[in-house]
Amino acid sequence: MQLKIRLLAVLGIVALSACQCEPPPEEEDAGEGSDAAHGTDAGHDAGRDAGAEAGRDAGGDSGTALLCVPGLVEVTADITADTVWDRCLYVIKNNITVSRGANLVIWPDVVVKFDGPYNLMLQAELTSPATDGASLSANGSAEHPIVFTSFKDDSAGGDSNGDGAATRPAAGDWSHIVLASGTVMSLKHATVRYGDDAVTDLGATHYTVVIEDSTFEHNAGYGADLRHASVVGQIIDSVFRNNDRPLRIDGVFNLGTSNTFENNARNAIFISGFTGTAELTTHAWQETEVPFVLDAASNVEITRGHTLGIGPGVVVKLPGHSLQLQGEQATPAVAGAILVVSGTVEHPVIFTSLKDDSVGGDSNGDGATTAPARADWYHIGLYSGSRLSMSHATVRYGNDAVYAASSSGYSANLDSVRFEHNAGYAVDLPNAEHTSRLANCTFADNEKPLRWDGAIDLGQSNAFSSNDQNGIFVSQFNGVSLTRQHVWDETEVPFVVGSTANVEIPAGHALTVMPDVAIKLLGYSLQLQGAMTGSGIPGAVLEVSGTSDHVVHFTSLRDDAVKGDTDGDSGVTAPARSDWNHIGMYGGSTLRMRHAAISYGDDAIYQIGTDEVLVQLDHVTLLHNANHALRAPRVLPDSNVTNCHFADNAWPMMWNGAIDLGVSNSFGNNDFNAIHLREFDGVASALNHRWEETDVPFVTGYSSNLEITAGHTLTIAPGVVVKLDGHSLHLMGGTVGAVAGAIMLAQGMAENPVVFTSFKDDTAGGDTNHDGTVSAPLAGDWYHLGLYGSAQMTLQHAQVRYGSDAIYGIGSGGYQLTIAGGEVAHSAEDGIDVGSGSGSLSGTYIHHNAGYGINFHTAANAGNYSQVGLTFDSNTLGHIHAP
Numbered sequence: 001m002q003l004k005i006r007l008l009a010v011l012g013i014v015a016l017s018a019c020q021c022e023p024p025p026e027e028e029d030a031g032e033g034s035d036a037a038h039g040t041d042a043g044h045d046a047g048r049d050a051g052a053e054a055g056r057d058a059g060g061d062s063g064t065a066l067l068c069v070p071g072l073v074e075v076t077a078d079i080t081a082d083t084v085w086d087r088c089l090y091v092i093k094n095n096i097t098v099s100r101g102a103n104l105v106i107w108p109d110v111v112v113k114f115d116g117p118y119n120l121m122l123q124a125e126l127t128s129p130a131t132d133g134a135s136l137s138a139n140g141s142a143e144h145p146i147v148f149t150s151f152k153d154d155s156a157g158g159d160s161n162g163d164g165a166a167t168r169p170a171a172g173d174w175s176h177i178v179l180a181s182g183t184v185m186s187l188k189h190a191t192v193r194y195g196d197d198a199v200t201d202l203g204a205t206h207y208t209v210v211i212e213d214s215t216f217e218h219n220a221g222y223g224a225d226l227r228h229a230s231v232v233g234q235i236i237d238s239v240f241r242n243n244d245r246p247l248r249i250d251g252v253f254n255l256g257t258s259n260t261f262e263n264n265a266r267n268a269i270f271i272s273g274f275t276g277t278a279e280l281t282t283h284a285w286q287e288t289e290v291p292f293v294l295d296a297a298s299n300v301e302i303t304r305g306h307t308l309g310i311g312p313g314v315v316v317k318l319p320g321h322s323l324q325l326q327g328e329q330a331t332p333a334v335a336g337a338i339l340v341v342s343g344t345v346e347h348p349v350i351f352t353s354l355k356d357d358s359v360g361g362d363s364n365g366d367g368a369t370t371a372p373a374r375a376d377w378y379h380i381g382l383y384s385g386s387r388l389s390m391s392h393a394t395v396r397y398g399n400d401a402v403y404a405a406s407s408s409g410y411s412a413n414l415d416s417v418r419f420e421h422n423a424g425y426a427v428d429l430p431n432a433e434h435t436s437r438l439a440n441c442t443f444a445d446n447e448k449p450l451r452w453d454g455a456i457d458l459g460q461s462n463a464f465s466s467n468d469q470n471g472i473f474v475s476q477f478n479g480v481s482l483t484r485q486h487v488w489d490e491t492e493v494p495f496v497v498g499s500t501a502n503v504e505i506p507a508g509h510a511l512t513v514m515p516d517v518a519i520k521l522l523g524y525s526l527q528l529q530g531a532m533t534g535s536g537i538p539g540a541v542l543e544v545s546g547t548s549d550h551v552v553h554f555t556s557l558r559d560d561a562v563k564g565d566t567d568g569d570s571g572v573t574a575p576a577r578s579d580w581n582h583i584g585m586y587g588g589s590t591l592r593m594r595h596a597a598i599s600y601g602d603d604a605i606y607q608i609g610t611d612e613v614l615v616q617l618d619h620v621t622l623l624h625n626a627n628h629a630l631r632a633p634r635v636l637p638d639s640n641v642t643n644c645h646f647a648d649n650a651w652p653m654m655w656n657g658a659i660d661l662g663v664s665n666s667f668g669n670n671d672f673n674a675i676h677l678r679e680f681d682g683v684a685s686a687l688n689h690r691w692e693e694t695d696v697p698f699v700t701g702y703s704s705n706l707e708i709t710a711g712h713t714l715t716i717a718p719g720v721v722v723k724l725d726g727h728s729l730h731l732m733g734g735t736v737g738a739v740a741g742a743i744m745l746a747q748g749m750a751e752n753p754v755v756f757t758s759f760k761d762d763t764a765g766g767d768t769n770h771d772g773t774v775s776a777p778l779a780g781d782w783y784h785l786g787l788y789g790s791a792q793m794t795l796q797h798a799q800v801r802y803g804s805d806a807i808y809g810i811g812s813g814g815y816q817l818t819i820a821g822g823e824v825a826h827s828a829e830d831g832i833d834v835g836s837g838s839g840s841l842s843g844t845y846i847h848h849n850a851g852y853g854i855n856f857h858t859a860a861n862a863g864n865y866s867q868v869g870l871t872f873d874s875n876t877l878g879h880i881h882a883p
Contacts, residue, residue: 067144068109072160079134085110089157092174097121098134100182105137108144108189111157114174117196124204125182133182133207140189142213150174150194171244172196172220179207179226186210197221201228205275211235219243223264227272229253231280240264244365248295250275251308252283261290266365268317270295276303276326284309288347291315291360299324299381302337309340313347317363318377318398319354327406328385336385336410343392348418353377353397374447375399375423382429384409391415400424407431408478414438422446426467431476432456434483443467447568449493453478454503454511457487464493468568471496471520477503477511489514494553494563498524498580507532507588510541515550515595520566521580522557530611531588539588539613546595548619556580556600577650578602578626585632587611594618603631604649612681615639625649629670633678635659637685646670652696656681657706657714660690667696671770674699674723682709682732692717697755697765701727701782708742710734710791715745718752723768724782724803725759733789733813741790741815748797753822758782758802777802779850780828787837789813797821800831806849809834817865819844830855831875838864847873856882 068088075090078097086107092114098104100123106112112120125133140146147156150173154160161167173194179185179201191214192198198219201207205228215238216223223243224235231252240246241262249255251274261267268291283306285292292314294300302308304326310316316323325337343349353376354364364370376397382388384406394417395401401422404410411433419426419441426446429436432453439461443449448469452458454477464470473496486509488495497503498521505511507529513519519526528540546552553562556579560571567573579600585591585607591614598604604625607613614636622629622644629646630653632639639659646652647668655661657680667673674697689712691698700706701724708714710732716722722729734741748754755764758781762768769775781802787793787809799822800806806827809815817832817839824831824846831849832841835857846853853875856862862882872879 066109068107079104085112089113089160091115091151091160092118092120095119095121097123098136099123100125100131100133103135103137106139106146108140108146110138111147111149113149113151113153113157113160114195115151115161117173117175119175119178121176121178122180122183122185122207124180133180133184135184136177137186138188138190139186142189144189146187146190148177148190148192148195148198153194156191169194169218171218176200176202178202179209180204181206183207184209187214188212190214192216192223193218195219197225198223200225204228206230209233209235211238213237215239215241216243216246217241221245222248222270224248226250226253228275231283235259245270246290248272251285251300251302252276252280252306254280254284255287257286257288259287259289266293266363267361268293268363271300272296274300274302274306274308276301276306281306282309283307284311285314285316286311288313288315291317291363293317293319293354293363294321294323295319296321299378301326302339304329304337304385305334307338307340309342310349311342312344312349312392315350315352315360317352317354317356317360319364320377322378322381322403324381324405325383325386325388325410327383327409336383336387338387339380339389341388341390341393345392345416347392349390349393351380351393351395351398351401356397372397372421374421379403379405379428381405382410382412386410388412388414390417392417394418394420395426396421398422398426400428402427402429404429404431409433411436412438414441416440418442418444419446419449420444424448425451425473427451429453430474431478434478438462448473451475451499454488454495454497454505455483455486455509458490460490460492462490462492469496469566470564470568471566473499474503475500477505477509484509486511487514488512488517488519491516491518491550494518494520494566496520496522496557496566497526498522500524502527502581502584504529505540505542507539508537510543512543512545513552514545515547515552518553518555518563520555520557520559520562521601522567523580525581525584525606527584527608528586528589528591530586530609533588539586539590541590542583542592544591544593544596548595550595551621552593552596554583554596554598554601554604559600575600575624577624582606582631584608585613585615587613590614592616593620595620597621597623598629599623599625601625601629603627605630605632607632607634610634612636613639615641617641617644619643621645621647622649622652623647627651628654628676630654632656634681641665651676654678657691657698657700658682658686658689658709658712660686661693663692663694665693665695670696672699672768673766674768676702677706678702678704680706680708680712680714682707682712687711688713688715690715690717691720691722694719694721697721697723697768699723699725699759699768700729701725703727705730705783707732708744708791710742710789711739713743713745715747716754718747718749718754718797721755721757721765723757723759723761723765725769726782728783728786728808729756730786730810731788731791731793731815733791733815741788741792741813743792744785744794746793746795746798748822750797750821752797754795754798756785756798756800756803756806761802764799777826779826780804784808784833786810787813787815787817787834790815792816792818794818795820795822799823799825801825802827804828805830805833805851807832807834809837812836814838817841823847824853825849827851830881834861834865836861840866840868841870842866842868843870845871845873846879847871847875849875850877851875852877852881853879854881856880858882
């Protein structure tokens with residue numbers, strides 16, 4: 001019978017037949033308060049026939065016949081067995097416990113008053129020996145409600161304390177109805193008022209509560225504090241008014257929308273946690289009359305394996321801490337938590353600060369004393385395996401408001417969400433899964449709007465305004481993304497790359513940057529990973545596709561001239577060379593760039609390592625870079641640089657001598673205003689090469705010799721200046737019967753010669769070493785133009801000066817040297833030193849060399865060279881040596 005009553009009570013259908021419907025046998029000498037705990041009293045013998053009139057005197061003028069038995073019972077003893085309270089008034093005189101295994105049933109029309117700060121406590125279940133927790137069934141009706149109230153409340157049960165109007169009831173006059181683990185409570189058509197946390201679990205768990213059509217009012221703490229109520233229970237069609245706080249529940253409890261909340265000091269539904277031990281795994285927050293307030297002492301976690309849905313118009317307030325989505329579990333396998341936020345255009349979901357009175361009212365009950373501010377709460381945190389879907393919502397006053405609490409493995413789909421007034425990043429999801437999306441979102445007045453995975457396309461549907469650092473911050477490029485083609489096309493704000501580390505485009509992936517996009521960097525680099533030869537995966541590709549009207553910019557984060565004040569310092573810092581490192585290229589990677597501007601880097605475009613890369617630049621401006629604006633000495637044959645402008649860099653470029661540059665590029669005001677050649681890549685498919693840029697000199701020998709590869713021909717056009725800073729320019733010999741030696745044709749003209757000279761020689765090509773007049777060229781500043789084996793060198797109207805053995809035949813090979821016109825001067829040793837080989841020397845002025853003008857070594861070798869119209873002057877050891 002006990003179990004049956006408990007189950008019926010839970011279902012809310014305890015019938016009178018389940019109670020002691022007839023009055024108990026009349027007891028002799030039953031004085032007032034006798035057997036109080038079991039529901040008998042002195043007025044019992046008046047019987048139910050005393051009628052409605054007597055009932056009205058005890059229970060108020062209800063206008064209907066009372067169901068309770070008129071009379072008053074003082075309750076002073078614990079309830080240890082099944083008990084029915086059927087008298088119209090019970091006064092609790094001290095703390096009362098309903099013992100485990102016992103059921104207390106209260107009839108309609110009954111008034112229960114607490115004469116002091118006392119509790120009515122339901123005792124917890126026992127596991128050994130197994131004993132059910134206590135149960136309370138207080139099921140009235142619309143016409144015959146049940147009331148729990150203060151002893152001073154004359155409006156229910158009359159003037160029970162007999163003092164007229166001398167005392168008035170107040171919130172906190174009594175303490176609690178207390179539920180413990182394993183207990184059951186059913187309140188229907190009941191009113192609970194003037195308590196302190198009037199119905200509470202005091203932190204107990206695993207109890208069942210059913211509240212229907214009931215009213216909680218004038219309570220000092222919570223009207224009902226049910227932090228761990230089982231989801232098999234319910235709270236529906238009830239009213240919470242004039243309490244300090246109306247209701248606290250567990251986040252898994254599905255409340256629905258049928259309850260009413262009026263004039264509570266802190267008018268909200270308070271969420272204490274999210275236990276995840278509930279029988280159900282799908283939960284819904286739908287109440288829109290008041291906000292949900294996350295009222296835990298620490299973060300609230302949606303438990304793995306559970307889904308929380310938040311419906312249109314719901315407001316969620318956070319006083320601090322976070323709402324976190326627990327990650328997946330491998331053993332046993334449990335999926336990560338899911339949060340689905342489903343607002344509408346007319347009724348968005350709002351996540352905000354507890355201090356935000358503009359939505360959901362004054363939920364912290366302080367009037368206008370406090371105002372909301374950035375970082376009032378932390379974030380909606382995602383762990384690995386969790387999922388967030390959010391549409392038509394507003395998120396404000398957080399700190400990294402939507403945040404990756406785990407480094408990877410989560411997904412977020414955000415559509416039509418407004419992020420405003422957040423500290424840190426409004427959205428900080430740097431390594432989201434490829435299924436993530438962000439569209440039609442607005443970012444306004446945040447510290448930083450967004451940190452996102454560079455491999456997930458954003459499109460152009462999002463809006464950004466008045467953020468302190470107004471940019472899209474990219475700190476990852478998720479190489480596990482299924483798609484390998486990525487596009488950056490947002491033009492309203494710049495992409496900010498490498499705020500904490502280099503960003504790498506993975507091998508096998510291609511990123512396209514669309515017109516008018518800006519990319520800003522401060523420190524660090526954007527790097528293109530190289531080919532993975534063992535697995536056949538090609539190197540990364542960066543395709544920069546600007547137009548003449550909509551240039552793509554790579555620049556410093558401090559550059560306010562491009563897309564505004566992205567670092568948020570109102571112009572306090574100015575951009576400078578070396579603010580960032582480079583666009584770094586590993587072997588096998590590809591950079592194609594047109595109509596772009598690159599500013600304030602170090603080696604702004606930089607080949608890393610020794611393996612070749614493909615670089616194709618057209619209409620690119622490279623400005624204000626600290627080292628080489630372009631540093632790519634080993635590039636593939638299809639590489640090219642055309643129509644580019646280099647200005648105010650330390651060095652404009654370091655390039656491969658085998659890749660023709662033409663004359664379309666321009667150079668202005670670079671510190672070392674020259675084309676720096678470090679390699680001559682002999683594996684290039686083209687065998688014929690031209691140096692024809694005359695705007696600046698070519699500089700070789702910066703750290704090693706430059707070798708023109710066997711089988712290749714280099715033509716140097718009129719007016720070209722080649723400067724050497726130590727070391728040599730070598731023409732490599734061929735292989736007998738296979739590969740011919742290298743050929744160099746320096747084809748100057750009398751009025752426009754080719755010049756080979758010292759790096760310090762400002763008279764040709766300008767002040768290339770950027771020291772003004774501090775240094776002057778000297779004999780021996782560089783070594784020689786050297787010929788190996790079967791190499792061939794033709795100098796036509798060329799000037800060669802300040803070398804060591806300036807023109808030098810190396811070894812005994814059959815090289816060929818032809819000099820026609822020009823001069824050879826200021827060598828530290830011989831002007832021309834050819835101990836073997838053959839050739840033709842004519843019309844050349846050979847002077848001021850510290851050794852011989854020409855050293856043939858032997859008379860026989862001198863006979864291998866025709867000598868016509870040579871002029872000599874001031875060669876220290878003599879003009880010709882041919883013993």
